[in-house]
Amino acid sequence: MEFIQTIFANELFVAxxxxxxxxxxxxxxxxxxxxxxxxxxxxxxxxxxxxxTGWHGVLQPIADxxxxxxxxxxxxxxxxxxxxxxxxxxxxxGTYAAYAVLPFSSIFIGSNINLGAFFLVAVGSLxxxxxxxxxxxSNNKWSLFGGVRSAAQMISYEIPTxxxxxxxxxxxxxxxxxxxxxxxxxxxGNWVIFGGPLPWNQKLMVMPFTIITFFIMFVAxxxxxxxxxxxxxxxxxxxxxxFNTEYSGMRFAMFYLSEYANLFTVSAVVVAxxxxxxxxxxxxxxxGPVWGIFWFVAKAYIFVFIQIWVRWTLxxxxxxQLMYVSWKVLTPWLFFCLLAVGLILVI
Amino acid sequence: MSAAGTYFYNIFHSxxxxxxxxxxxxxxxxxxxxxxxxxxxxxxxxxxxxNRLYVNIxxxxxxxxxxxxxxxxxxxxxxxxxxxxxxxxxxxKNTKKRLYLPLFDIDIAKCCYCGxxxxxxPTECIVMTDVYEFSEYDRKxxxxxxxxxxxxxxxxxxxxxxKYDEEQTAKKAVAAAAAAxxxxxxxxxxxxxxxxxxxxxxxxxxxx
Numbered sequence: 001m002e003f004i005q006t007i008f009a010n011e012l013f014v015a016x017x018x019x020x021x022x023x024x025x026x027x028x029x030x031x032x033x034x035x036x037x038x039x040x041x042x043x044x045x046x047x048x049x050x051x052x053t054g055w056h057g058v059l060q061p062i063a064d065x066x067x068x069x070x071x072x073x074x075x076x077x078x079x080x081x082x083x084x085x086x087x088x089x090x091x092x093x094g095t096y097a098a099y100a101v102l103p104f105s106s107i108f109i110g111s112n113i114n115l116g117a118f119f120l121v122a123v124g125s126l127x128x129x130x131x132x133x134x135x136x137x138s139n140n141k142w143s144l145f146g147g148v149r150s151a152a153q154m155i156s157y158e159i160p161t162x163x164x165x166x167x168x169x170x171x172x173x174x175x176x177x178x179x180x181x182x183x184x185x186x187x188x189g190n191w192v193i194f195g196g197p198l199p200w201n202q203k204l205m206v207m208p209f210t211i212i213t214f215f216i217m218f219v220a221x222x223x224x225x226x227x228x229x230x231x232x233x234x235x236x237x238x239x240x241x242x243f244n245t246e247y248s249g250m251r252f253a254m255f256y257l258s259e260y261a262n263l264f265t266v267s268a269v270v271v272a273x274x275x276x277x278x279x280x281x282x283x284x285x286x287x288g289p290v291w292g293i294f295w296f297v298a299k300a301y302i303f304v305f306i307q308i309w310v311r312w313t314l315x316x317x318x319x320x321q322l323m324y325v326s327w328k329v330l331t332p333w334l335f336f337c338l339l340a341v342g343l344i345l346v347i
Numbered sequence: 348m349s350a351a352g353t354y355f356y357n358i359f360h361s362x363x364x365x366x367x368x369x370x371x372x373x374x375x376x377x378x379x380x381x382x383x384x385x386x387x388x389x390x391x392x393x394x395x396x397x398n399r400l401y402v403n404i405x406x407x408x409x410x411x412x413x414x415x416x417x418x419x420x421x422x423x424x425x426x427x428x429x430x431x432x433x434x435x436x437x438x439x440k441n442t443k444k445r446l447y448l449p450l451f452d453i454d455i456a457k458c459c460y461c462g463x464x465x466x467x468x469p470t471e472c473i474v475m476t477d478v479y480e481f482s483e484y485d486r487k488x489x490x491x492x493x494x495x496x497x498x499x500x501x502x503x504x505x506x507x508x509x510k511y512d513e514e515q516t517a518k519k520a521v522a523a524a525a526a527a528x529x530x531x532x533x534x535x536x537x538x539x540x541x542x543x544x545x546x547x548x549x550x551x552x553x554x555x
Contacts, residue, residue: 044372046381313372314365329358 083137088254091130146242150233164217181277221266267303406472409446
């Protein structure tokens with residue numbers, strides 16, 4: 001961070017450079033995760049997925065992207081043209097903005113603001129604006145259903161997510177994700193999921209609640225990115241493709257990119273808050289700025305893999321079940337955990 | 348169970364079932380896939396699989412039994428009788444061939460692969476092979492013609508048959524005239540030989 005600023009004196013240039021790095025990361029990572037998703041999906045169903053484009057089909061995501069770039073951009077005749085055009089970009093901007101506060105390494109974070117966790121929750125809900133806009137502007141009943149479902153789902157699951165973030169923040173004492181990660185540095189035992197670097201008696205008492213919080217946070221984050229089993233906004237069997245039914249070409253690709261980028265964001269937030277972010281699980285061994293990037297991406301990638309694994313295992317929830325899970329299970333349990341953790345920390 | 352009991356039971360039951368499901372899918376991720384890379388690797392098809400029809404036209408005697416057996420009428424056969432002076436050869440089962448086969452078409456697009464045409468064939472010349480890759484861009488290409496006669500051969504055969512028929516009718520007329528003359532010359536006192544013996548009674552169908 002600082003050394004980039006010293007090399008390039010121009011502040012604007014540094015800002016642009018720092019914002020481009022996550023963008024490149026998103027694009028490369030989206031191709032990797034696209035490939036992983038297809039391969040995992042196929043192997044779980046005892047198939048092999050693509051095998052012809054390159055070694056075991058590794059070039060297929062690039063081919064898919066090129067294909068989407070070339071496709072015709074179709075806008076329905078009775079769609080709200082302006083909103084229809086804007087929606088994918090708003091959805092992507094919401095996702096991309098979240099990358100500003102992700103601490104990739106001890107020396108790299110897009111914007112080291114003090115309200116990092118709060119900012120994440122705030123811009124995370126911008127995605128729903130894009131999705132709702134897409135659903136409304138398509139002038140298609142399935143799209144609208146998808147958009148409205150997405151809004152309902154996001155609003156419901158923001159609350160468990162925010163509560164889980166509050167619990168992690170209570171333990172670490174900072175909203176700045178870089179500070180949160182630094183707090184957990186120094187081995188697997190210092191991670192917030194195991195109580196953080198608290199005195200051992202407090203740690204032992206806090207641990208059951210942090211594990212429950214971690215689990216609920218993970219479930220809620222899957223719901224927030226509209227992945228199976230919570231993929232009601234784009235339920236293929238009911239709503240064709242939901243909010244992106246009418247989209248084609250590059251605009252469709254933007255939604256796709258947004259979904260995969262979001263997948264990483266929520267995993268990264270879980271990792272940064274509960275699993276030590278960029279800190280090495282072996283204390284000072286294999287730690288450092290470059291290892292930091294490795295640990296952060298590797299940990300987040302494990303959660304991306306689990307999300308894919310869950311997607312190809314579990315069936316979709318009904319709308320009422322979805323609401324039940326959020327309001328009657330996750331939220332009350334988190335309130336209970338919040339109270340318990342607060343009491344333990346005060347005592 | 349009380350309401351609270353049901354609530355907690357549901358939570359733990361759903362968690363438990365999620366882990367059961369994930370435990371099932373993980374081993375599948377690591378096992379070998381059940382599919383093969385089709386065009387480069389092909390699965391062995393059953394020994395008696397019924398696929399594309401093939402007719403060994405050299406063995407066909409033109410009996411039309413396969414066309415009659417076909418439930419979808421996809422086999423079309425036309426035949427021309429051969430004259431006694433022509434030898435069409437023998438089939439591989441030593442049956443004498445008596446018919447020319449100007450047309451033997453199978454519309455494989457209509458074929459339902461039932462195999463019913465195979466069993467009646469007296470010379471076993473129509474068979475189902477194991478070829479199953481024969482898609483075409485034009486439906487007309489799916490009509491397979493097994494008849495191997497050229498148009499000249501067909502017209503030649505037809506002419507010869509016509510000539511032979513005419514000869515036969517002429518011969519018959521001559522013979523009839525000769526017979527009439529002979530009977531007149533005999534001036535038979537008795538009436539001409541009794542007509543054909545009475546037809547046998549048709550077999551009585553059992554009433555069922």
